[in-house]
Amino acid sequence: MSSFAFKQFTIQQDQCAMKVGTDAVLLGAWAEAREGCLLDVGTGTGVIALMLAQRTAGSRIYGIEIDTAAAAQAGRNIEASPWSDRVTVINEDVCRWDNRVKYDEIVSNPPFYVNSPASSSLQRDTARKSSADFFASLIGFAAQHLKDDGVFEVILPENEKDDFIFKCWENNLFLMNQMLVCTRQGKKPKRALLRFSPVRSVAQYGTLVMTDANNVYTEDYRRLTADFYLNMNS
Numbered sequence: 001m002s003s004f005a006f007k008q009f010t011i012q013q014d015q016c017a018m019k020v021g022t023d024a025v026l027l028g029a030w031a032e033a034r035e036g037c038l039l040d041v042g043t044g045t046g047v048i049a050l051m052l053a054q055r056t057a058g059s060r061i062y063g064i065e066i067d068t069a070a071a072a073q074a075g076r077n078i079e080a081s082p083w084s085d086r087v088t089v090i091n092e093d094v095c096r097w098d099n100r101v102k103y104d105e106i107v108s109n110p111p112f113y114v115n116s117p118a119s120s121s122l123q124r125d126t127a128r129k130s131s132a133d134f135f136a137s138l139i140g141f142a143a144q145h146l147k148d149d150g151v152f153e154v155i156l157p158e159n160e161k162d163d164f165i166f167k168c169w170e171n172n173l174f175l176m177n178q179m180l181v182c183t184r185q186g187k188k189p190k191r192a193l194l195r196f197s198p199v200r201s202v203a204q205y206g207t208l209v210m211t212d213a214n215n216v217y218t219e220d221y222r223r224l225t226a227d228f229y230l231n232m233n234s
Contacts, residue, residue: 004047006228008054009081011045015073020047022210023191024109026181027155028052029224030193034151035059036104041094041138042066046074046087048107051228053083059104064090064097095137102147108154110138135164142196143171151176152196161192168196175203182209185218 004011004020013019024044028051035056040049043063052061061083065071071091078087090097111134142152152173156164158180165175173196180189189207210221222232 005230006050007230008228009050009077011047011050011077012073012080013045016045016070017067018044018070020045023155024048025051025225025228026191026193026208027107027109027153029228030179031107031153032105032151032195033059034105036147037101038062038105038107039064039103039145041106041108041141042110043074043089044070044109046077046089048109049074049087049089050078050081050083052105052107053081053087054227059086061087062090063087064092064094066091066093094141095134097141099145101145102150103145104147104150106142106146106150106152108138110134110154110156136167139164139167139171139173143168143173143198146173146198148198150197153194155181155191155193158189158192161194164194172198174198174200176201177204178206180205180207182207183211184215185209185212 002012002014004013011020024047028048031052033052033055036059038052038059038061040061040063043049043065046063049061049063052059063074065074068091071089075089078084078089146152175194176197177195179193181191181193182189208220209218211217217232
């Protein structure tokens with residue numbers, strides 16, 4: 001699919017290794033979407049950055065993307081959107097980016113297939129796979145670039161969450177919220193939405209079930225994504 005239409009914007013994605021997927025939409029809809037200065041790490045098509053723009057009134061949003069073709073296409077998607085004056089794409093490697101800005105919110109749908117076999121596409125491998133120390137670099141970046149009351153949000157495979165939470169704790173980023181995501185009622189969680197802050201608090205825990213036993217979208221999932229998906233009838 002070369003394009004994906006949402007209610008208020010359309011994503012062109014033929015130049016991007018990773019197309020619009022459920023993970024990105026979940027994170028874009030679940031993130032706090034604060035007013036202020038926001039950063040989307042690994043913006044890809046730009047979908048999360050645009051979802052944050054739709055959900056905020058005046059936030060300045062930056063999307064950083066290492067892949068040149070994806071960054072260029074994200075830029076075009078943003079130019080075609082209603083929020084082109086508030087969203088900027090940066091074609092850089094976040095691990096090597098010389099940037100001293102502090103952000104109110106940092107979000108990332110990171111590459112997390114650390115041990116998966118290589119595919120036939122170097123571009124797709126870059127988008128999907130993480131080096132062994134990428135999470136540590138991402139967490140270190142967030143710890144250095146969050147404002148004192150900022151938040152850092154990610155979506156990960158459920159089986160990666162405990163190690164990620166511990167690495168955040170080592171960097172003085174403390175768990176605020178954890179939402180486990182089950183694709184279907186009765187199934188084990190496949191994803192974890194996580195929110196961290198430099199401020200210690202009592203963590204809140206929840207579970208989101210996307211579809212019921214009849215494979216119909218649940219009210220919770222419909223409510224979360226209602227402002228974005230064109231068709232939620234099935």
